[in-house]
Amino acid sequence: MGSTRPRQSKPIKAAFVLITMSLLVGCAVGPDYQSPSIELPSVWSGAKKASKSETPALADWWAQLNDPLLNELIEEAVEGNFDVATSKAKIREARASYRQAGGELLPTADGSASATRAKSNNNFSNTFKAGFDASWEVDLFGANKSAKDAARYGLDAAREELRSTLLTLIGDVASNYVTARGYQARLSLAYRTVKSQKETATLTDTKFKAGASSGVDVENAAGQAANTAANIPDLVTAYSEAVHRISVLTGKQPSALQARLKKTKRIPRPKLSQKTGIPADILINRPDVRLAERQYAQYTAKVATAEANRYPSVSLTGNIASSAAQLGDLGKSSSISWSFGPSLSVPLFNAGKLKAAAEVAQAQRDQYFIGYKSAVLTALEDVENAIVALTQERKKNSTLSVSTKHYRQAYKLSSELYKSGSSSFLDLLEAQRSLYSAEDSLLQSQVAIATDYIALNKALGGGWNGTIDSTKPEIVDASKGPRLASRTKAPVKVAFDK
Structure with missing residues (x-):
């Protein structure tokens, strides 16, 4: 019997040695992420050859439009826009997902305590227990x-998504602001033109009554004034x-910015x-390109995670417990038990699920790699x-400026000749129509x-380079600790800025 004990311990010792060596050396499976290399042109086809000193100045580019109110609206949009708030929540x-993934690399420990009172043959006995359990899944492969890496890349992607949202937001606010000012200018032109055409119609009617003009001229003059006035409702609608749109982009009610x-x-x-x-700058400056690259990195790490799940896993578990008949005896005059040891789990048969999961991850990575290349091409x-x-x-x-200048001179001459009776009304009518069209085209x-x-x-x-606080939650719970359940719930109040 004594000769069998050493033979039984050799496999156990060998297992411990193997596990210890694995813990010290460590293993890794799956692909290592490498930044993709894409060949880009050296210059833009529609621009002159740029030097390194001609890097675009993208910080606060909207300030070049020299409009203080636009600057204010952009700041208000960054602060109040709902898409920005959503992106901050995603960050x-x-x-939190990154911290959660990091926690999987560390041991866990749980405490426990219990108290029981039992009756046997009219005798009562008390038993008090306390202890804790600890476990650690060794990240053998x-x-x-890899899951933590994927979460870190996901955090990077969320930050780039916020930058992309800000880029789009600022562009939309600026574009709609320019559009609104354009419609205002076109409305002013339309009102001025209608006024001028009505004055011409009045003059024509006066000349008609004096026998110096025809009824056709009177009707044409009135018709042209009415035709120009018919453009005004469409311009008002488009302006509004x-x-x-600007109001909603800033997180306000639609009518909030009218005044x-x-x-x-x-x-x-x-x-x-x-x-x-140069074209290579977009790889650094475009947030949608950076977002696509981070997503590709994230899903490369998920491939490594899926591959590692196909290999054995090792866990170390242990527990210690104390039991006593009196509460004060715990840890003193009490019975103490403990256990510690490794466990090995080897996937033997799973109907191909783990292999299929790895193939799913690989296909997803391919999709995001293609998405990255597509984002680069779209940026170019x-x-x-x-x-x-x-x-x-x-x-x-x-060219339109030159054209408008000539039409303005032609209208001036036609008006003077018509008033002196040296030109026909049709010449004046055409000059008015042409001038209005040219001035409107110039504004557009x-x-x-x-x-x-x-x-x-x-x-x-180009986007927002200021500080964005993504730590503040949108909803702050008044009470999250233990409390008595309430049947009635207070509604969440929603208010928009005015």
């Missing part, structure tokens, strides 16, 4: 570490919609030409389109220049 969620925007101001116009840098396309649009619109605006071109400037800065990755 808090991702941050890196499953938990732009103002309502602040009522006073007509000039259409914002950028003071300087926008530097575009956005910049190229914006460069061409802004360049050509400036050329168009210059000014709006387009500012809009294209905004689009170019968005395409380059």
